Amino acid sequence: MTADENSFGEAAASDAQDALPENGFSNSTLFQTFLAERAEIQRHKWIESEKAGHDIGSEQALVSWIVKHRSRWFRNYQIEAQRGR
16 A cells, blocks of 8 residues: 555545544544545545446445455554554
């Protein structure tokens, strides 16, 4: 992953978090993981849509990302979290 790709994911997660009321949940590890995963799915959707020449849709992007990338992404995400990012 390049620095630009990582920045995209962080920016998307930050934007999503800024839209939420401060209730304590938005700072939880579970929610932060959800935001990071959602950003990766959106990035995957964009890449695959560019390859296809049209918007592949959220559902197709989600299923494709889960099948092709989720387990590896999650392992790497956990490793980075343990290091303290």
